[in-house]
Amino acid sequence: MLTTILIGFLLAVLLPWLYKFFKANTGRFLAVFPAAAFVWFATKHNQIAAGGIVKEAYNWMPGLGVSLDFKLDGLSLLFAFLISGIGAIVLLYAGTYMKAYEKTDRFFVALMIFMASMLGLVLSDNIISLFVFWELTSFSSYFLIGFSHEKEESRGAALKALLITAGGGLALLAGLILLGIGGETNTISELLMRGDQIADSGFLHVAMMLIIVGCFTKSAQFPFHFWLPAAMAAPTPVSAYLHSATMVKAGIYLLARMSPLFNGTGNWNTTLLVVGGITMLMGASTAVIQSDLKKILAYTTVSALGLLTMLLGIGTEIAIQAAVVFILAHALYKGALFLLAGIIDHQTGTRNIRKLGKLFKKMPYTGTAVIIASLSMAGIPPLFGFISKELIYASTIDMVINSPLTTSAFFIAGVLITAAAGILSYKVFFGKRNKLESQPTEAPFSLVAGPLLMAVIAVTLGISSRFISPLLNQASLAVMPENIELQLSLWHGINTELIMSMATIFIGYLTFLFIYLNPKFIASIKVSDKIKTSSVYDRTISTVVEISKRVTIIIQNGNLRIYVFVLIAVFSLLSLWVLKDFSVPSISILWSDFRIYDIVIGLIMIAACFYAVMAKSRLLAIALLGVVGYGVAFIFIMFGAPDLAITQILIETITVVIFVLVLWKLPKFLIFTESFIKFRYFMISIVFGGLMTWIVMIVTQYPLESHLKAYFAENSYLLAKGKNVVNVILVDFRSLDTLGEMVVLGIAAIGIYALVKFNKTGKKEEL
Amino acid sequence: MENHILIVLLIPLLSGIFSLFAWGRKQLQQYIFLVGTFLLIVAAGFLLNSVLIHEVIVLQSAGWEAPFGISLVADLLSSIMVLLAAIIGIAVAIYSFSEVDEHRIQFGFYPLMNFLVFSVCGAFLTGDVFNLYVWFEMMLISSFVLMVLGNGKSQVEATIKYVTINIVASTFFLAGIGILYGLTGTLNMADLAVRLQSVPNSSLLDLAAIFFFIAFGVKAAVFPLFNWLPASYHTPPIAVSSFFAGLLTKVGVYAFIRFFTMIFNHESAFIDNLLLYTAAATMFFGVLGAAAQMDFRKILSFHIISQIGYMIMGLAIGTKLALTGAIFYIIHHIIVKSNLFLIAGIVKKSSGSFNLKKIGGVYGKYPFLAILFIISAFSLAGFPPLSGFWAKLIVIKAGLESGDSFLVIVALVVGFLTLYSMTKIWNEAFWKKVPEEYMEESQTKSVPLSSIKPMIIPVVMLAGITLFIGLFGESVLNLAMMTAEQLLNPEIYIHAVLGNDS
Amino acid sequence: MEDILPFLIGCLYAGGIYLIFHRSFVKLIIGLIILGYASNLFLFTISRITRDAPPLIPDDATQLTETFADPLPQALILTAIVIGFGLQAFAIVLIKVGFKTLKTDDLDKTTSTDRLDN
Amino acid sequence: MNSTILSMGIKLLVPLFVIFSLFLLFRGHNAPGGGFVGGLVFSIAFSLYTLNYGVKRTKEKYKIRPLKLIAWGLLMAVLSGLIPLFAGESFLTGLWHDEITIPVLGKPGTPILFDIGVYLLVAGTILSLIFTLWEE
Known part of the structure; x- marks a missing residue:
């Protein structure tokens, strides 16, 4: 597994040279890598499906408990299939699609880094290495979203995605480290078994909430979801791959991975259920009022991610199974739909559904693929999406509490998604008319092949779901070790789920009709900026910048006097704090033993110092400085330091000479009037001088044996x-x-x- | 073995003296500096190697047994720092060949650089507090001159601030030495560590510690004593700023670590809290400054401050892991921060300005330079798997382990803002197009990158080290751990310096 | 004098720092020099002082006996004085150059390097 | 200042000062004085000469290159530190020749050499200051 990941990174590093060699065929060449990886994973399928696991372990930073441990179980394999399978399709597709762009080598570098990191993420069995790959996916996503970096919009979207996911990443990091501390290991499979120990350490709940935040940002849960629709600024293959099929599911993956540890504890279920629910409904309802094909898909993706979160939040046996199945179903149809949206954009020059219509005859293959994928999205039998929808309903119906509320949430979302599916397929391909300037033609085979294949798989899996059942069963066992066995089939007899599914389709159809027939009404719906979290983000960023500017202007004001003032003030405050334990030495000892010329010299120096402060003439100030200096020399003589005295006198003389040489051509002192500020400086100077006196007295009262x-x-x-x-x-x-x-x-x-x-x-x- | 220490000091000193003799002869001076720094790397490597074998190496200068003469001591921390100084030295040397102008060289640029390297190495190796003061002053005077060399308006203004604050800080250093001598009658660090144990009142130690906190705090640029740094570091040539940015503040941090692990290691809630709050405030206000700026070098300058906070955080927490983190952070930061300054210089040359508003399009034009920037910038922001990530990880883990959640939260928020300001540079300088209104200015002031190719060499070298530490950090981690272990057991150091009778 | 010295030191510190708080470059530098005196005297006094007993070994002796001033702080101060001289001389010339290039003697007008550029 | 008596006086003073400065240098080890003070006195002599005759003439007449003095001073100090290494002692260790005692100068030893380095350097420094600032 490490080899696979390393090859991915190696390809990224070598890409500039590969690109020179393969040029326009780079995408096709690169597709060999995920395809080979897919085959390799396929050879492990039977072993995993039978309940086995494959492990690899390599040391990385053993001193920190960081190792490249990889573990392939059902859940990992499911994701590995998605990443490598869809990855191959996307690379093939991108090989043709990206021809319209310049400098695509940079695109492929980021894409390969992403692919390798995403594989690493789902295979890691060590929290830190998982985090490393996690951040690398954010990192590569940043460069992919910002690929058209000369556009302001792309840069903004890339930054948004990076800041949100990396910000969440920091929370995640803290959470993971806490888990590691609590469980005294960084190995995930070990940690999952040490729930009690972590709970005893008291870190369980904090870690859980931090991890949840990390996962929510990555998987675009409310209120962090807004980066995902913005990320549609990326080229379409990226949207299909990262922002629907794989990267955004990383959060879901990690939530699922951690489920054995957290499911049933604390606020885990409630948080996931509520946030997931809000995300799901918000995404679905926003999706149907969009006019941009990719935005519709983006919001349905948000909705689907919300749904997955909810299912993990419900956390019952069936819910977990439903989640696992839905991950696969969604990746298939949504990935395909994104690629198809890209084709439509590519061939017609627009993604605005208001302009699109009547395309089926001109683009029959694309149309077929869109229709199949949409039907799967709407959950219409015999497609795989239907099976997953059945399970979803089953999971809500048997909930112990809140069943009606959850069920109706699912129902409403289902209806809206069905309507969105209708818009995508019917409106675009059979709609009354199109407003296109040119006549579109069918896309080249290399573009259509991939999504068509995904559509076919959606049908095949629907009809013969038992092929995939063992793997999905293992995946659900990974999320819930004591889960019941998963059996997929299209027909369960007439039961509540079936009735609800049918009702969803029917009402979804009605909703679609309403939207389709009232385009003006839909277009008039505007969501107020005030409730958009994206504008909260914008405001937060600008507030932070504004605050930092204001603070910086205050702190870094450029005024040297204030810098020195702060320095002295810090010193004085700290010293006063420490000195409060000491008494003030009594003044009486002062008059014990002194000679009269001591006092005279002291007074002369103090006076000279005082007049130097007051002096209005530069030369006078310098002369007074000299007086102080000679006074110091005199003190040295008195206390047995002749060398010091000589040096002091010579140095003092030279300093005065230099002063005179340097300064005598300068104009006179400027007299600055600033008496009210001076008081502050005067006070701090007095305090400072007093402190130094006090310190000398304190230290010298102890005997010294040197x-x-x-x-x-x-x-x-x-x-x-x-x-x-x-x-x-x-x-x-x-x-x-x-x-x-x-x-x-x-x-x-x-x-x-x-x-x-x-x-x-x-x-x-x-x- | 002891002479490894001597050689490390003699190389830059003799290089300095020789380049004084070679006054005005540009090529000869360049050659001396290059060879000098190269030899210094070799010597520092040998020193580190012997320290790894013998733990602590002591050179009693002038042959007087400690504590009567001056002991030069190389433990792991010192020798790592010396090696880093040598690495940055050679990077700056190569860079300066293309960057520093004829006139500065005429007026002593190279002798000054040599003496600066000398003083930095000396400060790392001395085991005597007053001797440390001498090294600090040497470092100060050479950095003063290097900063003002060229007499530019902003340089002069910056130097006045730099000089004033640093001289004031030096008076605190000297007074602090006075207090230590007044309490113990000794100056040798090891001897001080022993004798301070018997000081009658531990508040006296806190009192002495304040003096050193101010003195080193200014050098290390901690909050609220850092103002001189953003006021000045952006004014001299990049070769100078880069060396300053990488090493000078770290000398302050080094002194912090040395003093607060060995000399002031008495149980003191006062010092602990002081360091904790300093660390938090330094991280936070440093990064705020960076978020506010739009000048490439000023952003980087403020980041120095905020990253110093992380190092102090490691020291403040004080566990083995935390100190490991602080050491790792220092190693990482010296390399990365110097490199970012070097890159800023190249970007300036190839785009015409340091002001992010006026430039753009570097990614399009020079993708290789962009990659080098990405490695350093994302490493600074703590992105895995680059060196900064491990540094941050260790510090944060240490903080969580010891329950300093307040510090950890600050560290995480600061990490976020660091990412923000690094991507700001990326967005503005690399991604965005050159704004129309500055197009002409940018074209006239810039030179093609191909004409300044030698400047890339040190950048590649340092980025390579960053990447290496990120991908194969285990050796650095082990080194940092051993260093932390040594710092937590000052007996080894004390024993090595004072001999058996301690 | 032993008892007066701490007060003298305090006055020098206060005077020196107060001079630095003035807006004029020249007072700034005078302040720095006085601070230097203050810290030399601080070091001198705090290492204990002995009257009239320089640490010179008499011609007829090989060791110092009885009372004598501690030679070590003297050596340190000597070093500090010389180093301080180097720094101060540089600083004096620096303010001259500062006056020439900045065309002002007013510290409050030297805030350009700290300014935010945006 | 250009009176002939003064000029003559200064010309005579220079060698006197130099000798006095050397005296201070060598007696420094046993009595107040030493390289630092000696160097200062040395430079004062030439400073006076400079005040009277200007920098150019001083440099030409006495072939004084302050920078060279600085460099030689440093080199001398370093060399005095390196000599003991050949005797297997530590850097800067004082080595003395015990048998010989030169009148006035005392016993020859590496610390004396070191002090000469100090002397040269201080002289060079002060002269460079005076030369630089006087020309301004």
Whole structure:
């Protein structure tokens, strides 16, 4: 299985070269890959259908418990068939369809990445590697939706899809990690058996809700559904493949996969039921008022995804079976319908159903395929869609609570979907007239073949459903290990389900008639922007940007003084917080031992500092700075630091010289009036100075026994041959510091030279 | 074995000195820098290898036993950082050949770069707090000069802010060293770790920690001390910004990790909370800034801040896994962020502007460059299976394990916004067409990519590393785990430095 | 003096930082230099001070005995002074260049690099 | 400033200052002084000369290239650190020749060499500052 996935990625990497070689045939060549994968999966069918599983395991990041574990069971195989089978058809189709586009190599790269990741997703038995593939599908979907990236609409739709699914992905990640922590393993099949342990850890419910959010975004559940209709900006093969048959079902897949763990706990069932129900009804009712073929299909897809979620939410034996069967049925007819919509668009130049009509005679094969697929969608016997619809009704009827409500929800959605099917088939192919400028012709065989094949399968599976029963049975067992055996058949005798199915078809037909006969009324229906979640999304994004701009303007205001102010304020607040535990040292000790010139020097320095602050003349300020500097040197002399004093005096002199050299040509100080702001700065300066005084006092009240001091005193002459201990430290004990100091000085010299002399005249000057 | 440390330091130092002798001779200086950084990679590789064998290597400089001289110490964290510095060094070296103009080279660009690499390596390897200060100052002065070199208006303005805030921060560093010495009478980190245990009042440690929090917080650009970074990082040439972006802030993070795992590792609710809230706020406000900007480099600058938050988050949580995450994050981020800056420079050259509103169509014109950008940008946004994903995964897992759900939520939201701002760059610069009104400007200011091909080489190299870490991250993960293990057991370090009598 | 020094240090810190809060470049730099003095004295004082006993080994001795000033902080401060000088000299020239290129002496007018471009 | 007496004085002062700076350099190990202070004094001499005669003449007369001084200073310091490696000691370890004691200079050892490096570098730095800023 890893090989299959890796080949997929490898093909994506090699595509630029393959494309140069195969050119227009690239799509057909690539179709070999999913076709071969399909065959490989088919060889495993009997083993899986008999209840076996196939496993593979490879280390990836064992330190994190991440491994490439693959497990093929009924559910995975069902999806693998869909991905590889429909994948092959879509690639063949795209080979012809994409000829109208430029730079299709980039399209195929993304598509191959998607295909490989999607396979990886459904085969993974490790939560983290599953997540990796999950995100890769979002990633490739982003590039596919944005394929026509020069259009604003495409870019917006791509971003929408990415942000919603990746945002949900973050929730999913957190949920999966929590599961992993709670269950102490990252292996899915292990986790599913450790429900009690995870529940004990207390993470079960949080993880569940987070995973649900992730799945809902991916599977376009309300209120996240809006990215899916927008994603119709992608080329049609993408819509057929990613946004109806496979990727959007990834959320459903994961919900189904996690069902054994969550089904029956907490809010799992209610959440799925309610959200799925809203999504289903909202999707179905929006679908019938659309005029764009792809939008109709998109909303029916939303509706179908809602239905699947509901079924998983019901969570009874039959409901699970219904879900599994419906996944297959829906993928077949919806994939086909999308491809067919693409053909219609391709041949007629429009997807607007108001312009389409009377196409059957001109496009008989396309028409036939559309009709079969639509009938399956409407659930009309003997198609596979009918079998699935029967099961769906069966599952709601035997619900313990809320049965009538759920059943009627299904019924209403069924009616609307039937009506939509009518619009798709009857209106387009037998409608009274078309408003097309040119006369369409039938599409080339390479386009029609795929969808036609899918339609044929829908019929075949309907009639001989027992071929597929064992696999679907295994799939349902994967979702619900103790499930009853699944037996599919067209005829169960006359029962409630059958009556409801028939009623659905009949009322659906009436609804269709109503819509068909009142196009103006339908066109006048507008959904208010206020309740559209897509506009909530737009507003959220623009609000976030607006907020971030405002916050950034405040924080990053460009005012250096405020930056320094914040720095000092942070320091002062933190220090005050810590210092609250200390008492203020008593002032009385101050007057114990001092000499009179100490005070004089101290006062001179303080005064110089004060006048430097107040000085209105630059030279005066510099002179006062010098006074402070010499004062510091004097203190060094008094406390036994002659080297420091000498250095300080020399440095001070040079600094003043530099100051004078640099500044004397500058104009006078500007006098800025800002007294009311100054108060804030004045206060913080006082607080800051006070804090530093306090800190010195606190630290110096403890005794200090420095063994370094003793060591230097002892060894400076005996070992390091020097009697000036400070100098010995500088050139021997800590010579590395001095080396660093030298480099600093050297760089400063270069820097000053560069600052002053830098010019672009090319005049060379030697330093 | 000890001399591996010495060689790592001597290579950039001698390169610097030699390029001083080669003042004004462009090609010779370029050659020295290239060979120097290449040798540095080799030396750093050897150093890392010996550290893997011997755990901690100590070079007592000037031959004085610790704590009387200055100990240079290479543990895993140090040697990983040195290796990363060397990698970014060589990337920037190659890039600078095409990007940095004649005049800057005339005024000492290469000697300064060499000394900058030297100072960064020194800061990673020193085991002495005051010596660390010296390295920091060396790093500061060389970055000051590199930032202002060229005397552009915005450069000068940016440098004034950069200089002021960093000098103020340095005074805190120096004062902090004073407090540590005043409490213990020693400067050696290992010795400090031992002696601080017997400080009479642990609030004194909190007090000292505040000084270092401010000093390193400014260098690492954490909230609310980061303002200098977005004010300045977008002004110098890209080769400079890229090195700054990748490494300079990480020196601050390195110092954070070193100090708060070894020196201030006493049980302190104050420090724990301080780090936790800093991490959250840094992540959040950094990414807000990125969401607001429309300049390629400014977006990237703000992202540095937000990603620093993730590293501090790892440190704040402090478990083994969390530290592993922080280390992994550093490794990932140095590579990716430097690379994004390099790419920004190429996009600028080939499209004429850093302003996203004025450019477009890079994807159409240069798909290969686009792929390189995608790898780095999506890695930064934490998309699997790229390096950033693992980094994020580890940090988030660590946060969930230790119950810091607040931090985890912030981290996830920030991850989302990171994706948003990365796709903004993609949308504007790569996907959209050049807007009509800027068509002319874009055409006149841009050069064809084929004329600046050498600039792609380092980008390919760094993107390759990102991809490698993503796909085969196990070795990096193991390394990060061993590093975290070492950080959580400072006894090994202390023992190696002080010898048996500790 | 031992007792006055902390207050002197506090005054220098306060004065230095208050100078930085002014709008003029020149006061900014003077403030930075005074902050430098303050932190040197801070380091000096907090490592304990000893009056009139420089750490010089007398000609007739091989070791320092009795009371003497701690040589290590002195060495550190010396390094710090020199490094600080390098940085300050650069900063002084920088503001000169800043004055020339930005044509202003007013810090509040230097906000362009932080501006949002949109 | 161009009075002849002053000019003469400065011309005489330069060698005196240089000798004094060397004295400070070598006594530094045992008494206050050292490479840093020595270098400063050295550069002050030439600064005075520059103030009087201008940068160009100073550079020409004394063949002073501040950048070269900086580079040599650094190289000297590094070399003094590398020498002990050949004796099997650690980088920057002080090696002393115990038997010889040169008057004024004291015992020869690598730390002295290191201090000379400091001296050269400081001299170069300050001179480069003065030259650069004086020409402005």
